[in-house]
Amino acid sequence: MPDFFSTAIAHPNIAFIKYWGNRNNELNLPASGSLSMNLGALTTRTMVRFAPSLAADSLILNDAPAQPLALERVSRFLDRVRELAGTPYHAVVTSTNNFPTGAGIASSASAFAALSLAATTAIGLQPDEASLSRLARYGSGSACRSVPTGFVEWLPGDTDADSFARTIAPPGHWDLVDCIAILHSKHKPVGSTAGHRLADTSPFQPARLQGAPTRLAVCRQAILDRDFNTFAKIVERDSNLMHAVMMTSIPPLFYWEPASLELMKTIPAWRAEGLQVCYTLDAGPNVHVLCLSKDVPEVKKRLEPFPQVQRVLVSPPGGAVQLVTD
Secondary structure: OEEEEEEEOOOEEEEEEEOOEEEOOOOOOOOOOOOEEEEEOOOOOEEEEEOOOOOOOOOEEOOOOHHHHHHHHHHHHHHHHHHHHHOOOEEEEEEEOOOOOOOOOOHHHHHHHHHHHHHHHHOOOOOOOOHHHHHHHHHHHHHHHOOOEEEEEOOOOOOHOOOOOOOOOOOHOOOOEEEEEEEOOOOOOHHHHHHOHHHHHOOOHHHHHHHHHHHHHHHHHHHHHHHHHHHHHHHHHHHHHHHHHOOOOOOOOOOOOOHHHHHHHHHHHHHHOOEEEEEEEEOOOOOOEEEEHHHHHHHHHHHHHOOOOOOEEOOEEOOOOOOOOO
């Protein structure tokens, strides 16, 4: 029998209103909704080849055999795809990122979004966007947000069926740009999957969740209105709240580095001077510095000489996961 293969590209996303903590860890049903933007300049390219001759799954990540835990995670995900398709075939998965992996830039989001489309296409399935988003969620919760295009909202839902992401505005809606100050490129010691399971051990998580719907509504409207000042304040507040939960979980998670905190103190001062800029951090030390496209040269000029900033990645809004031809 012939092999079945397909290749897909997906973008990581930066969350404006964060996802941290689950109502159901097995299904990755989030404790609250979230909002994000796909990062068009950053990509994960994933090829999946199913073959009757394969005795087990294999994973090549950035041109090297993946660690056993990463392979196990991918195999569990492929088991779900095999169940949907009714086939026992194993697969070779080859995936490459053009940005640091496991460093708080949502590499798992783009990885499982790309894997979802490549695997389902290779095996002969044709899920619609909502179904693909739900499937990606099993691999990594935030991966569901990398399936649709542009500015995206993840609906938390009540069940597996209604927890998926949808576009609230296309990439061209707002010329927002993410200037990512890379402080560390190495894989973080505690990944987001483990961190989500610790969220409920923080005494601050209930208060964070109670205010989440209001913050989400404010941020959504700010995006739709292209209201940067309102957007900046709510995004920074939501980021700080998530990290407060991380730092007070048991055991605590400290993702910030001294340079992260210094940038978090400096960026609001730049905004007070009149520069339209704000910050947010995911589960890692690297600082996402959001601004309008016209201000990118000035923001880069200020970030690049900043102590411990290794480089600055710049990305406008990005599109949906898509198939590509090798």
